[in-house]
Amino acid sequence: MAKQGYHHGNLRQALVDAALRLIEEQGPQGFSLSDAARAAGVTPAAVYRHFNGRDDLIAECARQGFEIFGDLLEHAYAGGKPTALKAFEATGRAYLAFARKFPGYYMSMFESGVNYNASPELARASERARAVLTRAAEALSQHIPENRRPPASMFANHIWAMSHGIVELFARGKPGVNAPFPPEDLLEAGIGIYLRGLGLVPPDN
Amino acid sequence: MAKQGYHHGNLRQALVDAALRLIEEQGPQGFSLSDAARAAGVTPAAVYRHFNGRDDLIAECARQGFEIFGDLLEHAYAGGKPTALKAFEATGRAYLAFARKFPGYYMSMFESGVNYNASPELARASERARAVLTRAAEALSQHIPENRRPPASMFANHIWAMSHGIVELFARGKPGVNAPFPPEDLLEAGIGIYLRGLGLVPPDN
């Protein structure tokens, strides 16, 4: 976009952006390298100046997604402030917010079937995002009496699974599925009930 | 399989079976009508004797899946016996059991992007399966004091979302993701904590 003419200026990122838009519209399998090139106003062959082919392009989408995702979760967690509980809840909300705001990234990360070990950078980025969730869970679990404290990674995974399930089932404009509640409310309530089950929230609302 | 030779005998079901096996192995987007025909030992054109093309074949896979899924959930729910709580837990377990035992069906139902309104039969089958989950939730919700009883469809959706999330994130042999717990245990624990949060299970284990 920076420059016009024969040389594109920033084709690499333009291709990523085009891919994200296409993935968002047609699903991770529904987009093609040629589509992305066309959307960026360029010959398919030009893609090979910047990526090792289709899979490499998707992997870069996912990598960028995980970076943003990690940043958002980190920011929401805010080092566990003001309380471990509030920080944890905020992190859960950030999960859904990310999926809603960046569906292309989300799909490239979780629905494209991308191999997280495709590149060291991707592996690192996805690992970091996961680590934020686990850290939030760990801080929270300190408030549960030790004798009935479940492993932190377990309930990080519970929250992750519920969030992901809500995104997949209810936060997509899937034909034929009419969600009776806004996904945000559904997740908020679900996390609330779950945390009450852990004894981290007073039993009576 | 019933007969050999020029006439296949039961090509329709053979194609469905082949499609399921392929979906299981390569994902819902990774299989082609030609693949399925080849696997059934038949020309691609023969498929059109039985289906209106690729999408119709997938829709039939999903329909059969939802029938089995509905039966399994129904059976697990067992009319709410012995208690609404135990029946509900059994239903949740049945969800995961289905996903594990019939990955091809599961993927055709939830990952293929099939339109649930593609045929009235598919719409009905998917509706029935959902209804079982909601009914189980409704029976259970009778045991919650009315003033702090969440809508039954809400917590049916919570359980559904968590189950689906666990299937997608941890019950697949996804490269690069090592689940720290068996999915069954993860779901069992998650449902347990959640139900405790609803006040349906004594607070101390």
Place this chain on the structure above:
DNA sequence: TGTACATCAGTGAACGCGCGTTCACTGATGTAC
């Protein structure tokens, strides 16, 4: 039991298409002098 015939499930060749990828090339850009 044997024969004629209707049915229709599957064949095989053909179609147009878009895909991912390769290759020798061209021409815009930036740098050295």
Place this chain on the structure above:
DNA sequence: TGTACATCAGTGAACGCGCGTTCACTGATGTAC
């Protein structure tokens, strides 16, 4: 400031491939007489 040149990002034509779908056909099966 002007010129020669190296760099390298993007071109455009070509490839082989497998796809979904169509069509006129063929030959196995089952039925009527």
